[in-house]
Amino acid sequence: xxxxxxxxxxxxxxxxxxxxxxxxxxxxxxxxxxxxxxxxxxxxxxxxxxxxxxxxxxxxxxxxxxxxxxxxxxxxxxxxxxxxxxxxxxxxxxxxxxxxxxxxxxxxxxxxxxxxxxxxxxxxxxxxxxxxxxxxxxxxxxxxxxxxxxxxxxxxxxxxxxxxxxxxxxxxxxxxxxxxxxxxxxxxxxxxxxxxxxxxxxxxxxxxxxxxxxxxxxxxxxxxxxxxxxxxxxxxxxxxxxxxxxxxxxxxxxxxxxxxxxxxxxxxxxxxxxxxxxxxxxxxxxxxxxxxxxxxxxxxxxxxxxxxxxxxxxxxxxxxxxxxxxxxxxxxxxxxxxxxxxxxxxxxxxxxxxxxxxxxxxxxxxxxxxxxxxxxxxxxxxxxxxxxxxxxxxxxxxxxxxxxxxxxxxxxxxxxxxxxxxxxxxxxxxxx
RNA sequence: GCGUCGGUGGUAGAGUGGUCAAUUACAACAGACUGUAAAUCUGUCGCCUCCGGGCUACGAAGGUUCGAAUCCUUCCCGACGCA
Numbered sequence: 001x002x003x004x005x006x007x008x009x010x011x012x013x014x015x016x017x018x019x020x021x022x023x024x025x026x027x028x029x030x031x032x033x034x035x036x037x038x039x040x041x042x043x044x045x046x047x048x049x050x051x052x053x054x055x056x057x058x059x060x061x062x063x064x065x066x067x068x069x070x071x072x073x074x075x076x077x078x079x080x081x082x083x084x085x086x087x088x089x090x091x092x093x094x095x096x097x098x099x100x101x102x103x104x105x106x107x108x109x110x111x112x113x114x115x116x117x118x119x120x121x122x123x124x125x126x127x128x129x130x131x132x133x134x135x136x137x138x139x140x141x142x143x144x145x146x147x148x149x150x151x152x153x154x155x156x157x158x159x160x161x162x163x164x165x166x167x168x169x170x171x172x173x174x175x176x177x178x179x180x181x182x183x184x185x186x187x188x189x190x191x192x193x194x195x196x197x198x199x200x201x202x203x204x205x206x207x208x209x210x211x212x213x214x215x216x217x218x219x220x221x222x223x224x225x226x227x228x229x230x231x232x233x234x235x236x237x238x239x240x241x242x243x244x245x246x247x248x249x250x251x252x253x254x255x256x257x258x259x260x261x262x263x264x265x266x267x268x269x270x271x272x273x274x275x276x277x278x279x280x281x282x283x284x285x286x287x288x289x290x291x292x293x294x295x296x297x298x299x300x301x302x303x304x305x306x307x308x309x310x311x312x313x314x315x316x317x318x319x320x321x322x323x324x325x326x327x328x329x330x331x332x333x334x335x336x337x338x339x340x341x342x343x344x345x346x347x348x349x350x351x352x353x354x355x356x357x358x359x360x361x362x363x364x365x366x367x368x369x370x371x372x373x374x375x376x377x378x379x380x381x382x383x384x385x386x387x388x389x390x391x392x393x394x395x396x397x398x399x400x401x402x403x404x405x406x407x408x409x410x411x412x413x414x415x416x417x418x419x420x421x422x423x424x425x426x427x428x429x430x431x432x
Numbered sequence: 433g434c435g436u437c438g439g440u441g442g443u444a445g446a447g448u449g450g451u452c453a454a455u456u457a458c459a460a461c462a463g464a465c466u467g468u469a470a471a472u473c474u475g476u477c478g479c480c481u482c483c484g485g486g487c488u489a490c491g492a493a494g495g496u497u498c499g500a501a502u503c504c505u506u507c508c509c510g511a512c513g514c515a
Contacts, residue, residue: 036468057467095467104469111466133469146469177467253467281467310467331468338471339464354461384471385459392471 001169001249001276003028003305003326007415013297013324016414019305021087021169021249023079024054028305029321029414031312031407032057032089032329033400037066038082040400041334042392045084051369051401052408055086055169057329060162061093061154065145069165077167089329090168092159092201094175094194094253094281095310097141101134102179110283110310112180136176138193156200160250164208168248170307172279173201175253177309180283187257194255195269202273205250212247249276251307254296257282263292267299277305280325284311290319297324314343314406314430318423321410333403337395340384343402345429351395356381369401370394 002020009015019026033040033048036059040048048056058078063069075081078088098110133144140155159174175194178187252275256262270278278300284292293308300306305326311317312330320328333343340352344364349356351363359377367373371380371394383391406426413422 032467034468041468042471059468062468089467091467096469099467100469107464107474109466172467175467279467284466286466307467312466316466328467330466331470332466335465335468335470335472339473340471341465350463352462387471389471395471 003277003303005303009322009414009419010417012322013294014322014414014419015324015326016411017305017326019087019326021055023085023087023169026055026087026327027408027411028326029317029407029411030054030327031317031404032307032327033404034329034331034334035082035084036331037062038072038078040396042338042389042396043400045082047370047393047397048084048400049086051397052404053086053400055089055327056084057089057091058082058166058168059091059093059096060159060166061096061143063090063166064093064154064162065147065152069162073165073167079167087170088168089170089307089327090163090166090172091309091329092163092172092174092253093141093143093154094159094172095177096143097134097136097175098177098179098283100143100146101132101136101141102181104132104134105130108179108181110177110180111289112283112285114285114287116180116285136190136193140174141176156197157204160201160204160208163248164205164212170277171205171248171250173198173250173252173275175255175279175281177281178255178257178283180258180285182257184257184259184262187255187259187262191255191257191262191266194253195266198252198270198273198275202250202252202275205248209247251275251277251279251305253279253281253309254300255282256292258285258288258292260291260295263295264299267296271300275304277307279307279309281309289316290323293320293323293325300324312403314403315427317403317407318410318427321407321414322419322423328407330403333399334396337399338392340391340395342380342395343399345426347430351377351380352384353381357385363398364402367398367401368405369398371398371401 003017005015005017007016017028019028032055033053035056038058040056063072072078072081079085102108133146135142140153140158143152143154145152156174163171174197176190178190252270252273254266254270256266280293280296297306306324307327308320308325310330311320312328312332317328340350341348342351342363356377361377362372363377363380364372375394380391380394383394410419410422413419
Protein backbone atom coordinates (compact mmCIF):
# COMPACT_ATOMS: atom_id res chain seq x y z
CA UNK A 1 0.00 0.00 0.00
CA UNK A 2 1.20 3.44 -0.85
CA UNK A 3 -0.27 6.80 0.12
CA UNK A 4 0.57 10.13 -1.49
CA UNK A 5 -0.80 13.49 -0.51
CA UNK A 6 -1.45 15.61 -3.59
CA UNK A 7 -2.71 18.79 -2.08
CA UNK A 8 -3.23 20.22 1.37
CA UNK A 9 -6.00 22.48 2.53
CA UNK A 10 -4.68 25.78 3.81
CA UNK A 11 -5.09 26.59 7.50
CA UNK A 12 -6.53 23.22 8.33
CA UNK A 13 -5.65 19.54 8.45
CA UNK A 14 -7.45 18.65 5.22
CA UNK A 15 -5.76 17.03 2.27
CA UNK A 16 -6.42 15.27 -1.03
CA UNK A 17 -4.37 12.26 -2.01
CA UNK A 18 -4.14 8.88 -3.66
CA UNK A 19 -4.06 5.60 -1.82
CA UNK A 20 -2.62 2.78 -3.92
CA UNK A 21 -3.69 -0.74 -3.08
CA UNK A 22 -3.15 -4.10 -4.73
CA UNK A 23 -6.60 -3.76 -6.27
CA UNK A 24 -6.40 -0.23 -7.53
CA UNK A 25 -6.23 3.38 -6.47
CA UNK A 26 -8.46 5.23 -4.07
CA UNK A 27 -8.68 8.96 -4.58
CA UNK A 28 -8.93 10.48 -1.15
CA UNK A 29 -10.88 11.77 0.55
CA UNK A 30 -13.23 8.99 -0.44
CA UNK A 31 -16.51 7.56 0.73
CA UNK A 32 -16.53 3.81 1.25
CA UNK A 33 -19.94 2.14 0.79
CA UNK A 34 -20.63 -0.53 3.39
CA UNK A 35 -21.25 -4.08 2.27
CA UNK A 36 -21.22 -5.86 5.59
CA UNK A 37 -21.99 -9.32 4.34
CA UNK A 38 -19.94 -9.04 1.15
CA UNK A 39 -22.70 -7.22 -0.68
CA UNK A 40 -23.77 -3.62 -0.88
CA UNK A 41 -27.37 -4.38 -0.02
CA UNK A 42 -29.68 -4.27 -3.04
CA UNK A 43 -26.90 -3.64 -5.58
CA UNK A 44 -24.75 -5.68 -7.93
CA UNK A 45 -21.05 -4.86 -7.96
CA UNK A 46 -21.48 -3.46 -11.46
CA UNK A 47 -24.00 -0.97 -10.09
CA UNK A 48 -21.66 -0.03 -7.25
CA UNK A 49 -18.87 0.55 -9.74
CA UNK A 50 -21.12 2.51 -12.07
CA UNK A 51 -22.27 4.91 -9.37
CA UNK A 52 -18.65 5.83 -8.87
CA UNK A 53 -17.46 4.02 -5.74
CA UNK A 54 -13.79 3.06 -5.75
CA UNK A 55 -13.65 0.99 -2.60
CA UNK A 56 -16.06 -0.91 -0.34
CA UNK A 57 -16.06 -2.20 3.22
CA UNK A 58 -17.11 -5.62 4.50
CA UNK A 59 -17.30 -7.06 7.99
CA UNK A 60 -15.18 -9.65 9.74
CA UNK A 61 -17.75 -10.74 12.30
CA UNK A 62 -20.61 -11.23 9.87
CA UNK A 63 -18.55 -13.09 7.28
CA UNK A 64 -16.95 -15.24 9.95
CA UNK A 65 -20.40 -16.36 11.08
CA UNK A 66 -21.77 -16.68 7.58
CA UNK A 67 -20.60 -18.15 5.28
CA UNK A 68 -17.37 -18.56 7.28
CA UNK A 69 -14.02 -16.97 6.51
CA UNK A 70 -12.58 -20.27 5.32
CA UNK A 71 -15.24 -20.53 2.65
CA UNK A 72 -14.33 -17.05 1.47
CA UNK A 73 -10.64 -17.99 1.51
CA UNK A 74 -11.33 -21.16 -0.46
CA UNK A 75 -13.41 -19.19 -2.92
CA UNK A 76 -10.23 -17.29 -3.74
CA UNK A 77 -10.71 -14.40 -1.33
CA UNK A 78 -13.33 -11.74 -0.87
CA UNK A 79 -12.66 -9.98 -4.18
CA UNK A 80 -13.28 -13.06 -6.22
CA UNK A 81 -16.06 -14.36 -3.99
CA UNK A 82 -18.18 -11.22 -4.30
CA UNK A 83 -17.00 -10.19 -7.77
CA UNK A 84 -15.53 -6.86 -6.70
CA UNK A 85 -12.11 -6.23 -8.19
CA UNK A 86 -11.50 -2.89 -6.57
CA UNK A 87 -10.04 -2.26 -3.14
CA UNK A 88 -11.81 -3.79 -0.14
CA UNK A 89 -11.59 -2.86 3.52
CA UNK A 90 -12.76 -5.14 6.31
CA UNK A 91 -13.81 -3.93 9.72
CA UNK A 92 -12.47 -6.01 12.58
CA UNK A 93 -15.65 -6.76 14.49
CA UNK A 94 -14.88 -4.00 16.97
CA UNK A 95 -18.12 -2.21 16.19
CA UNK A 96 -20.10 -5.32 17.06
CA UNK A 97 -18.59 -5.15 20.54
CA UNK A 98 -20.73 -2.04 20.87
CA UNK A 99 -23.77 -2.79 18.71
CA UNK A 100 -24.24 -6.30 20.13
CA UNK A 101 -22.97 -5.32 23.56
CA UNK A 102 -23.79 -2.07 25.29
CA UNK A 103 -26.20 -1.01 22.54
CA UNK A 104 -28.01 -4.34 22.25
CA UNK A 105 -31.75 -3.87 22.60
CA UNK A 106 -31.32 -0.20 23.42
CA UNK A 107 -31.81 2.97 21.50
CA UNK A 108 -28.21 4.06 21.65
CA UNK A 109 -26.42 5.45 18.64
CA UNK A 110 -22.65 5.81 18.36
CA UNK A 111 -23.31 9.40 17.38
CA UNK A 112 -25.35 10.91 20.13
CA UNK A 113 -26.57 14.42 20.79
CA UNK A 114 -25.41 16.27 23.87
CA UNK A 115 -29.06 16.72 24.81
CA UNK A 116 -29.58 12.96 24.58
CA UNK A 117 -30.92 11.73 27.94
CA UNK A 118 -28.61 8.72 27.72
CA UNK A 119 -25.70 11.11 28.30
CA UNK A 120 -27.17 12.41 31.52
CA UNK A 121 -26.41 9.21 33.36
CA UNK A 122 -24.01 10.58 35.98
CA UNK A 123 -22.13 7.41 36.68
CA UNK A 124 -21.83 4.13 34.98
CA UNK A 125 -24.65 1.97 36.24
CA UNK A 126 -24.28 -1.74 36.39
CA UNK A 127 -26.45 -3.15 33.65
CA UNK A 128 -24.48 -6.34 33.27
CA UNK A 129 -27.73 -8.23 33.73
CA UNK A 130 -29.14 -6.65 30.60
CA UNK A 131 -29.22 -9.12 27.74
CA UNK A 132 -26.38 -8.61 25.33
CA UNK A 133 -24.83 -10.67 22.58
CA UNK A 134 -21.30 -9.42 23.18
CA UNK A 135 -19.51 -9.72 26.49
CA UNK A 136 -16.10 -8.20 26.94
CA UNK A 137 -13.25 -10.05 28.58
CA UNK A 138 -9.68 -8.89 28.98
CA UNK A 139 -8.45 -11.25 26.31
CA UNK A 140 -11.21 -10.79 23.76
CA UNK A 141 -14.94 -10.70 23.32
CA UNK A 142 -17.48 -13.45 23.68
CA UNK A 143 -20.17 -13.15 21.02
CA UNK A 144 -23.46 -14.99 21.03
CA UNK A 145 -24.38 -15.32 17.38
CA UNK A 146 -27.43 -13.30 16.38
CA UNK A 147 -28.04 -15.98 13.76
CA UNK A 148 -28.13 -19.18 15.79
CA UNK A 149 -27.10 -18.37 19.36
CA UNK A 150 -23.79 -20.19 19.14
CA UNK A 151 -20.98 -18.67 21.18
CA UNK A 152 -17.76 -17.41 19.61
CA UNK A 153 -14.77 -15.96 21.36
CA UNK A 154 -13.05 -13.36 19.23
CA UNK A 155 -9.59 -12.23 20.21
CA UNK A 156 -7.41 -9.76 18.34
CA UNK A 157 -5.51 -12.72 16.92
CA UNK A 158 -8.71 -14.37 15.76
CA UNK A 159 -9.97 -11.17 14.12
CA UNK A 160 -6.72 -10.74 12.21
CA UNK A 161 -6.69 -14.38 11.21
CA UNK A 162 -10.24 -14.09 9.86
CA UNK A 163 -9.34 -10.91 8.04
CA UNK A 164 -6.34 -12.58 6.44
CA UNK A 165 -8.59 -15.35 5.24
CA UNK A 166 -10.99 -12.80 3.80
CA UNK A 167 -8.09 -11.07 2.08
CA UNK A 168 -9.11 -7.41 2.02
CA UNK A 169 -6.65 -4.72 0.98
CA UNK A 170 -7.03 -2.81 4.20
CA UNK A 171 -7.87 -4.50 7.48
CA UNK A 172 -8.45 -3.12 10.96
CA UNK A 173 -7.08 -3.96 14.37
CA UNK A 174 -9.61 -5.44 16.78
CA UNK A 175 -10.88 -2.70 19.07
CA UNK A 176 -13.61 -1.94 21.54
CA UNK A 177 -16.04 0.63 20.24
CA UNK A 178 -17.42 2.12 23.44
CA UNK A 179 -20.85 3.52 24.06
CA UNK A 180 -21.28 7.29 24.42
CA UNK A 181 -23.05 6.58 27.71
CA UNK A 182 -19.95 5.16 29.38
CA UNK A 183 -18.27 7.29 31.99
CA UNK A 184 -14.66 8.40 31.94
CA UNK A 185 -13.39 5.61 34.13
CA UNK A 186 -14.83 2.99 31.85
CA UNK A 187 -13.59 4.79 28.71
CA UNK A 188 -10.10 4.73 30.17
CA UNK A 189 -10.29 1.05 31.02
CA UNK A 190 -11.62 0.24 27.54
CA UNK A 191 -8.93 2.33 25.94
CA UNK A 192 -6.20 0.38 27.73
CA UNK A 193 -7.78 -2.77 26.39
CA UNK A 194 -8.01 -1.43 22.86
CA UNK A 195 -4.34 -0.44 23.02
CA UNK A 196 -3.26 -3.90 24.14
CA UNK A 197 -5.42 -5.40 21.45
CA UNK A 198 -3.84 -3.09 18.87
CA UNK A 199 -0.37 -4.41 19.73
CA UNK A 200 -1.60 -7.96 19.57
CA UNK A 201 -3.38 -7.34 16.25
CA UNK A 202 -0.18 -5.93 14.85
CA UNK A 203 1.89 -8.87 16.09
CA UNK A 204 -0.53 -11.38 14.63
CA UNK A 205 -0.60 -9.51 11.35
CA UNK A 206 3.21 -9.59 11.12
CA UNK A 207 3.25 -13.25 11.99
CA UNK A 208 0.73 -14.18 9.31
CA UNK A 209 2.43 -11.96 6.76
CA UNK A 210 5.76 -13.61 7.38
CA UNK A 211 4.39 -17.10 7.25
CA UNK A 212 2.76 -16.30 3.91
CA UNK A 213 5.98 -14.88 2.59
CA UNK A 214 7.81 -17.96 3.76
CA UNK A 215 5.28 -20.13 2.00
CA UNK A 216 5.70 -18.11 -1.13
CA UNK A 217 9.50 -18.33 -0.99
CA UNK A 218 9.36 -22.05 -0.41
CA UNK A 219 7.16 -22.68 -3.37
CA UNK A 220 9.27 -20.52 -5.63
CA UNK A 221 12.56 -21.99 -4.48
CA UNK A 222 11.51 -25.32 -5.88
CA UNK A 223 11.76 -23.69 -9.26
CA UNK A 224 15.40 -22.88 -8.58
CA UNK A 225 15.02 -19.16 -8.93
CA UNK A 226 17.76 -16.77 -7.93
CA UNK A 227 17.13 -14.64 -4.87
CA UNK A 228 16.85 -11.59 -7.01
CA UNK A 229 14.28 -13.13 -9.27
CA UNK A 230 12.45 -14.36 -6.23
CA UNK A 231 12.20 -10.92 -4.73
CA UNK A 232 10.96 -9.56 -7.99
CA UNK A 233 8.38 -12.29 -8.15
CA UNK A 234 7.15 -11.58 -4.65
CA UNK A 235 7.05 -7.88 -5.36
CA UNK A 236 5.12 -8.44 -8.56
CA UNK A 237 2.67 -10.82 -7.02
CA UNK A 238 1.91 -8.46 -4.18
CA UNK A 239 0.47 -6.01 -6.70
CA UNK A 240 -1.30 -8.50 -8.84
CA UNK A 241 -5.06 -8.86 -8.71
CA UNK A 242 -5.02 -12.58 -8.97
CA UNK A 243 -2.37 -13.10 -6.35
CA UNK A 244 -3.12 -14.75 -3.07
CA UNK A 245 0.11 -13.45 -1.66
CA UNK A 246 -0.41 -9.72 -1.57
CA UNK A 247 -0.40 -8.47 1.97
CA UNK A 248 -3.14 -6.43 3.49
CA UNK A 249 -2.43 -3.08 5.06
CA UNK A 250 -3.30 -2.94 8.75
CA UNK A 251 -4.89 0.12 10.31
CA UNK A 252 -4.90 0.70 14.06
CA UNK A 253 -7.95 2.28 15.66
CA UNK A 254 -7.89 5.34 17.89
CA UNK A 255 -10.50 5.32 20.64
CA UNK A 256 -11.08 7.47 23.72
CA UNK A 257 -14.72 8.47 23.46
CA UNK A 258 -15.45 12.14 23.97
CA UNK A 259 -12.56 12.82 26.30
CA UNK A 260 -9.75 15.04 25.04
CA UNK A 261 -7.00 13.46 27.13
CA UNK A 262 -7.97 9.94 26.20
CA UNK A 263 -8.28 10.75 22.50
CA UNK A 264 -4.86 12.38 22.49
CA UNK A 265 -3.35 9.59 24.52
CA UNK A 266 -4.74 7.07 22.07
CA UNK A 267 -3.52 8.97 19.04
CA UNK A 268 0.00 9.14 20.52
CA UNK A 269 -0.05 5.48 21.37
CA UNK A 270 -1.22 4.38 17.93
CA UNK A 271 1.20 6.70 16.15
CA UNK A 272 4.14 4.90 17.70
CA UNK A 273 3.05 1.52 16.40
CA UNK A 274 3.90 0.36 12.91
CA UNK A 275 0.44 0.60 11.40
CA UNK A 276 -0.09 1.41 7.73
CA UNK A 277 -2.87 3.81 8.57
CA UNK A 278 -5.41 4.61 11.25
CA UNK A 279 -9.05 4.38 11.98
CA UNK A 280 -10.76 6.84 14.25
CA UNK A 281 -13.47 4.93 16.00
CA UNK A 282 -15.78 4.99 18.93
CA UNK A 283 -18.63 7.14 19.90
CA UNK A 284 -19.09 10.86 19.55
CA UNK A 285 -21.47 13.59 20.39
CA UNK A 286 -22.60 15.20 17.17
CA UNK A 287 -21.82 18.64 18.50
CA UNK A 288 -18.19 17.99 19.32
CA UNK A 289 -17.18 15.37 16.78
CA UNK A 290 -15.03 17.90 14.99
CA UNK A 291 -12.86 18.65 18.00
CA UNK A 292 -12.34 14.96 18.66
CA UNK A 293 -11.23 14.39 15.07
CA UNK A 294 -9.00 17.43 15.21
CA UNK A 295 -7.28 16.35 18.44
CA UNK A 296 -6.49 13.00 16.91
CA UNK A 297 -5.43 14.05 13.44
CA UNK A 298 -3.04 16.69 14.74
CA UNK A 299 -1.15 13.88 16.39
CA UNK A 300 -1.36 11.04 13.88
CA UNK A 301 1.54 10.94 11.38
CA UNK A 302 0.59 13.09 8.44
CA UNK A 303 1.90 10.72 5.79
CA UNK A 304 -0.41 7.87 6.74
CA UNK A 305 -4.08 7.62 5.77
CA UNK A 306 -6.89 8.07 8.31
CA UNK A 307 -10.31 6.51 8.21
CA UNK A 308 -13.16 7.98 10.24
CA UNK A 309 -15.15 4.89 11.04
CA UNK A 310 -18.89 4.83 10.60
CA UNK A 311 -19.36 8.47 9.84
CA UNK A 312 -21.08 9.78 6.82
CA UNK A 313 -23.82 12.40 6.91
CA UNK A 314 -23.00 15.26 4.51
CA UNK A 315 -22.17 17.77 7.24
CA UNK A 316 -19.91 15.19 8.91
CA UNK A 317 -18.05 14.58 5.67
CA UNK A 318 -17.16 18.26 5.33
CA UNK A 319 -16.14 18.33 8.98
CA UNK A 320 -13.99 15.22 8.71
CA UNK A 321 -12.28 16.20 5.51
CA UNK A 322 -11.50 19.66 6.80
CA UNK A 323 -9.92 18.01 9.82
CA UNK A 324 -7.72 15.60 7.93
CA UNK A 325 -9.79 12.49 7.33
CA UNK A 326 -9.09 10.52 4.15
CA UNK A 327 -11.65 7.73 4.26
CA UNK A 328 -15.23 7.45 5.49
CA UNK A 329 -17.57 4.54 5.61
CA UNK A 330 -21.16 4.69 6.75
CA UNK A 331 -24.33 2.68 6.45
CA UNK A 332 -26.47 5.81 6.35
CA UNK A 333 -26.80 6.19 2.57
CA UNK A 334 -27.65 2.54 2.01
CA UNK A 335 -29.85 2.03 5.04
CA UNK A 336 -31.63 5.34 4.61
CA UNK A 337 -32.24 4.44 0.98
CA UNK A 338 -33.93 1.16 1.87
CA UNK A 339 -36.05 3.01 4.40
CA UNK A 340 -37.19 5.62 1.90
CA UNK A 341 -35.02 8.50 3.05
CA UNK A 342 -33.33 10.07 0.05
CA UNK A 343 -30.60 12.68 -0.14
CA UNK A 344 -31.18 15.88 -2.05
CA UNK A 345 -29.28 19.15 -2.13
CA UNK A 346 -32.03 20.62 0.01
CA UNK A 347 -31.81 17.90 2.64
CA UNK A 348 -33.23 14.43 3.02
CA UNK A 349 -36.74 13.68 1.84
CA UNK A 350 -38.97 10.78 2.83
CA UNK A 351 -40.13 9.47 -0.52
CA UNK A 352 -43.04 7.61 1.07
CA UNK A 353 -44.73 10.88 2.06
CA UNK A 354 -48.12 11.43 0.44
CA UNK A 355 -47.00 14.50 -1.47
CA UNK A 356 -44.61 12.46 -3.62
CA UNK A 357 -47.23 10.03 -4.88
CA UNK A 358 -48.01 12.33 -7.78
CA UNK A 359 -44.73 14.19 -7.99
CA UNK A 360 -43.42 13.44 -11.45
CA UNK A 361 -40.14 15.27 -11.04
CA UNK A 362 -36.80 13.55 -10.45
CA UNK A 363 -35.50 12.95 -6.94
CA UNK A 364 -33.03 15.64 -7.97
CA UNK A 365 -33.32 17.33 -11.33
CA UNK A 366 -29.61 17.81 -11.87
CA UNK A 367 -28.56 14.42 -10.52
CA UNK A 368 -26.62 12.23 -12.93
CA UNK A 369 -27.32 8.91 -11.24
CA UNK A 370 -29.03 6.05 -13.02
CA UNK A 371 -32.16 6.42 -10.92
CA UNK A 372 -32.60 10.12 -11.57
CA UNK A 373 -31.86 9.76 -15.25
CA UNK A 374 -34.71 7.29 -15.64
CA UNK A 375 -37.35 7.56 -12.92
CA UNK A 376 -39.60 10.00 -11.09
CA UNK A 377 -40.35 10.52 -7.42
CA UNK A 378 -43.87 9.24 -8.05
CA UNK A 379 -42.46 5.98 -9.41
CA UNK A 380 -40.12 5.56 -6.45
CA UNK A 381 -43.02 6.35 -4.09
CA UNK A 382 -45.09 3.73 -5.86
CA UNK A 383 -42.33 1.11 -5.58
CA UNK A 384 -41.95 1.83 -1.86
CA UNK A 385 -45.68 1.67 -1.18
CA UNK A 386 -45.87 -1.53 -3.18
CA UNK A 387 -42.89 -2.93 -1.26
CA UNK A 388 -41.14 -3.74 -4.49
CA UNK A 389 -37.51 -4.85 -4.34
CA UNK A 390 -36.56 -2.36 -7.00
CA UNK A 391 -37.37 0.45 -4.56
CA UNK A 392 -34.35 -0.40 -2.44
CA UNK A 393 -32.13 -0.76 -5.46
CA UNK A 394 -33.04 2.52 -7.12
CA UNK A 395 -32.96 4.42 -3.84
CA UNK A 396 -29.59 2.95 -2.89
CA UNK A 397 -28.10 3.86 -6.26
CA UNK A 398 -29.24 7.44 -5.79
CA UNK A 399 -28.11 7.82 -2.18
CA UNK A 400 -24.71 6.25 -2.73
CA UNK A 401 -24.20 8.29 -5.87
CA UNK A 402 -25.12 11.42 -3.92
CA UNK A 403 -22.67 10.75 -1.08
CA UNK A 404 -19.82 9.32 -3.18
CA UNK A 405 -20.14 12.24 -5.57
CA UNK A 406 -20.30 14.74 -2.74
CA UNK A 407 -16.97 13.51 -1.39
CA UNK A 408 -15.51 13.59 -4.89
CA UNK A 409 -16.68 17.18 -5.26
CA UNK A 410 -15.14 18.04 -1.93
CA UNK A 411 -11.87 16.45 -3.09
CA UNK A 412 -12.04 18.50 -6.27
CA UNK A 413 -12.61 21.64 -4.22
CA UNK A 414 -9.46 20.98 -2.22
CA UNK A 415 -7.45 20.61 -5.40
CA UNK A 416 -9.10 23.70 -6.90
CA UNK A 417 -8.59 25.60 -3.64
CA UNK A 418 -12.22 26.49 -3.11
CA UNK A 419 -13.14 24.05 -0.35
CA UNK A 420 -14.52 26.62 2.06
CA UNK A 421 -16.69 28.29 -0.58
CA UNK A 422 -18.05 24.93 -1.66
CA UNK A 423 -18.71 23.91 1.93
CA UNK A 424 -20.59 27.09 2.71
CA UNK A 425 -22.62 26.92 -0.47
CA UNK A 426 -23.54 23.27 -0.03
CA UNK A 427 -24.39 23.37 3.64
CA UNK A 428 -26.46 26.52 3.44
CA UNK A 429 -28.75 24.83 0.94
CA UNK A 430 -28.62 21.37 2.50
CA UNK A 431 -29.48 22.33 6.06
CA UNK A 432 -32.49 24.42 5.08
C1' G B 433 -92.53 -17.53 0.93
C1' C B 434 -90.35 -20.59 5.06
C1' G B 435 -85.86 -21.88 7.69
C1' U B 436 -80.66 -21.36 9.16
C1' C B 437 -76.41 -18.46 9.69
C1' G B 438 -74.46 -13.73 9.39
C1' G B 439 -74.06 -7.96 9.06
C1' U B 440 -68.24 -4.65 13.97
C1' G B 441 -63.89 1.15 12.75
C1' G B 442 -60.43 2.19 5.40
C1' U B 443 -60.02 -3.60 4.81
C1' A B 444 -59.85 -8.52 6.97
C1' G B 445 -61.35 -10.20 11.41
C1' A B 446 -61.70 -10.74 17.33
C1' G B 447 -65.20 -9.59 21.03
C1' U B 448 -70.98 -11.96 22.49
C1' G B 449 -74.35 -7.89 29.22
C1' G B 450 -70.14 -3.75 32.66
C1' U B 451 -62.75 -3.76 32.84
C1' C B 452 -65.07 -1.54 24.86
C1' A B 453 -63.77 3.94 21.32
C1' A B 454 -63.68 -1.77 20.88
C1' U B 455 -57.74 -7.40 20.68
C1' U B 456 -54.93 -8.24 16.32
C1' A B 457 -53.18 -7.86 11.37
C1' C B 458 -53.05 -5.06 7.02
C1' A B 459 -53.69 -0.31 4.83
C1' A B 460 -53.07 4.90 5.84
C1' C B 461 -50.24 9.07 8.09
C1' A B 462 -45.77 10.95 10.30
C1' G B 463 -40.94 10.22 12.42
C1' A B 464 -36.20 7.83 13.36
C1' C B 465 -31.88 5.58 11.25
C1' U B 466 -23.92 7.43 11.41
C1' G B 467 -17.44 1.02 11.35
C1' U B 468 -25.67 -2.86 9.24
C1' A B 469 -29.12 -7.92 14.89
C1' A B 470 -32.01 -3.16 9.91
C1' A B 471 -36.08 -3.92 2.64
C1' U B 472 -35.90 -2.18 10.02
C1' C B 473 -37.92 0.27 14.18
C1' U B 474 -41.22 3.96 16.74
C1' G B 475 -45.56 6.88 17.17
C1' U B 476 -50.60 8.25 15.44
C1' C B 477 -54.75 6.02 13.45
C1' G B 478 -64.01 7.98 15.25
C1' C B 479 -64.83 13.52 16.36
C1' C B 480 -63.69 17.55 19.88
C1' U B 481 -60.31 18.81 23.86
C1' C B 482 -58.39 24.00 28.59
C1' C B 483 -55.35 16.46 27.76
C1' G B 484 -59.07 16.15 33.37
C1' G B 485 -62.35 14.66 29.98
C1' G B 486 -66.59 15.38 26.61
C1' C B 487 -69.46 13.59 22.37
C1' U B 488 -71.05 10.09 18.54
C1' A B 489 -70.44 4.95 17.44
C1' C B 490 -70.42 -2.22 16.25
C1' G B 491 -76.76 -2.67 9.47
C1' A B 492 -81.63 0.57 10.92
C1' A B 493 -85.45 1.67 14.39
C1' G B 494 -87.55 0.47 18.88
C1' G B 495 -87.28 -2.20 23.61
C1' U B 496 -85.30 -4.96 28.24
C1' U B 497 -81.57 -3.44 31.94
C1' C B 498 -78.53 0.62 36.83
C1' G B 499 -75.62 -0.59 32.31
C1' A B 500 -76.12 -3.22 25.42
C1' A B 501 -71.46 -4.19 19.97
C1' U B 502 -73.25 -8.23 23.15
C1' C B 503 -80.30 -9.93 25.17
C1' C B 504 -85.55 -9.19 22.78
C1' U B 505 -88.89 -7.25 18.61
C1' U B 506 -89.56 -5.37 13.76
C1' C B 507 -87.34 -3.84 9.36
C1' C B 508 -83.25 -3.69 5.66
C1' C B 509 -79.13 -6.36 3.42
C1' G B 510 -76.07 -10.95 2.33
C1' A B 511 -74.99 -16.32 2.06
C1' C B 512 -76.87 -21.16 2.20
C1' G B 513 -80.97 -24.81 2.50
C1' C B 514 -86.19 -26.09 1.53
C1' A B 515 -90.41 -24.91 -1.41
